[in-house]
Amino acid sequence: MFAFQRLTAGLCLLASSMAVFATDSGDFNDTNLHQHIKTLASDQYGGRGPLSPGERLSIDYIAGQFKQLGLEPGYQGQYLQPVPLAQVTADQAMTLTVGEQQFKVGSDFTARTHQMRDHIELKQSELVFVGYGINAPEYQWNDYRGVDVTGKTVVMLVNDPGFATQDPTLFKGNAMTYYGRWTYKYEEAARQGAAAALIIHQTDAAGYAWGVVENSNTGSKYTLVDNQGNAEQLPVMGWLHQEAAKRLFTSAKLDLNALSRQAAQPGFKAVKMNQAASLSFANRSTQATSHNVLASIPGGERPDEVVMIHAHWDHLGTNESDGHIYNGAIDNATGVAGILELARVLKAQHAITPFKRTLMFASFTAEETGMIGAQQFAEHPPIPTKQIVAFLNIDGMNVGDQLSYILRYGDGVSELEAYLQKGAAEQGRTVKPDPRPQAGLLYRSDHFAMAKQGVPGLLFMSLGDNDPDYIPHRYHKPADDYDPRWSLAGMKQDLALMATMAADLANNSDWPKWLEESEFKTRRAQDGR
Structure with a gap:
């Protein structure tokens, strides 16, 4: 209720201080949009993989467009921000062996690493089922309590107990928290000293089918480089197909369904599976510099206060x-x-x-492999993050016709939701909640790296609103191709909304606040915002 009252108050304040700027979908050029999409999604660009020939084509194209438009370089007098990356490719000639069972790469499991070693090996690594693999003091939850997993392989469920139970008092109920994300689970397993982590895939709990896991984890992956060759990162990051997991637990004389129910209840204790895993694969790694692309329109009165608009340029290559x-x-x-x-x-x-404030336009690298370009920007920004007012992030747009609604990811998260609601109402649209909160989209794109630094953001994502076939058959698949028949009317509609919001933020003195108690709100408070 408190969040609702804060949001209502924000709407009233916003209504009295709206900027005079307003844009219409007609301000956006169909030809330009078609040409940009057609170029960037062409086979010549090879899927825009970081550190590939497609990267140079992509960043040159984006920077060239910014320069042609007369925008200022956004990073130390340059349009490009260096991002030190390692490209790590696991040889797919691998087999996971547990006792007498063998699991096939691709159909049964995936495995990769961020460590920069030529060979990765698990040799009779003890298996331990650690429930959801979560250690969250604020939720009084620790799946690692009382168990030492040093050098062992932890097996865990995707998402978090709130989704499993649909209990709104447990974590965030149906809506995934960051603890449900695979990125967190690997990070926590590494902190616990594990040698490997295997996440059991479930389509409803993950928010995507196994094909997305397979396509996203069997090619080259990217990571920021540290001075130790990423030795502190988890040696093996893996996924298990649900059917493969059932076979694994059956062979261990364990009931996966029963253990899953237990894992969703407070007080769960890890279970030793009395089996050991063996896995080895060759690993090829190269170091090179990738790039974020940054440009700005300097503000006339308060140029040190920045409103950011962003979309990642990379894909799967x-x-x-x-x-x-x-x-x-x-x-x-x-x-x-x-x-x-x-x-x-x-x-x-x-x-x-x-505009009174600066508008910064950004396109980060390596979002698809873990928001790496965003992490580099957030940790090494050209301007202090406490000077960034808000972060508007686009990750997939509606290429079809206009819609009567706009999706809101998160609920009662920040005062930026008031801007979204006001802008949508001006277009005669309603704001609809995320239809798949269990997918955790709030934590799956570049705005989240900025949230960790306390900067509030909004995600604009339209993945199949006019095309229900997109998610199951084209998302993260080769079929996500450009189609000249797209009307782009919905895309222009959403761009008009974003432009109005950005102009409002660039002309007022507002610093949108976090509404719910979170580590993001705490971080922002440290900056005096």
Whole structure:
């Protein structure tokens, strides 16, 4: 109720201080949008994999467009921010062996690493089922309590107990928390000293089918480089298909369904599986520098206060084993096209009446492999993060016709929701809650790296609103290709909404606040915001 009251108050305040700027979908050019998407999602760009020839084509194209529009370079006088990356490729000629059972890579499991070693090996590593693999003091939850998993292989469930029980008082009920994300689970397993982690996939709990896991984990992956060759990261990061997991637990004379129910209850204790896993694979790693692309429209009165608009430029690249190109037309060539058109439209507005605050346009690398470019920006920003007012993030746009609604990811999270609600109402649209809160989209795109630094953000994502076939058959698959028949009316509708919101934020003195108690709110308070 408190969050609702805060949001209502925010709407009243916003209504009395709206900027005079307002954009219409007609301000955005169909030809420009089609050309940007067609170019970035072409086979020539090879799926825009970081450190691939497609990276140079992508960042040159984006930076060239910013320069042509007359935007200022956004990083130390340059359009490109260096991101020290390692490209790590696990040889897929691998087999997971547990006792007499063998599991096939791809159909039964996936495995990879961020460690920069030529060979990765698990040798008779003891298996321990650790429930959801969560250690969350604020929820009085610790799946690792009373068990030492040093050098062992932990097996865990995807998502968190709130989703499993649908109990709104447990974690966040149906809505996934960060503790349900695979990124967190691997990080916590590493902190616990594990040698490997295997996450049991379930389509409903993960929010995507096994094919997404397989396609996303069997090619080259990327990670920031540290001075120890990433030795502190988890040696083996794996997934288990649900049917493979059932076989594994049956062979251990354990009931996976019963243990899953127990794991969702407070007080769960880890279970030794009395089996050991063996796995080895060759590993190829190379170090190189990837790049974020940054440009700005400096504010006229308070240029040190920054409103950011962003879309990641990378996708999954080209699969070396089968030659398939993952062009990522919707995810996220549409988003990049969107920020380029936003930059053009807002630059034209700025030429008439300068914005008070700076508008920064960003396109980060390596989002698909763990928000790495965003992490580099958040930890090494060209301006202090306490000076960033808000972060508007586009990750997939509606290429079809206009809609009567806009999706809101998260509920009562920050005062930016008031801006979304006001802007949508001006367009005659309603705001609908995330239809799949269990998928945890709030934690799965680049705005989350900024949230960790206390910067509130909004995610704009439309993955199949006009096309129910997209998620099951094209998302993170080679079929995510450009189609010249797209009307892009919905895309222009959403861009008009974002432009109005960005202009409002760039012209007022508001610092949108976090509504719910969280580590993000605490971090923002440390900056005096």
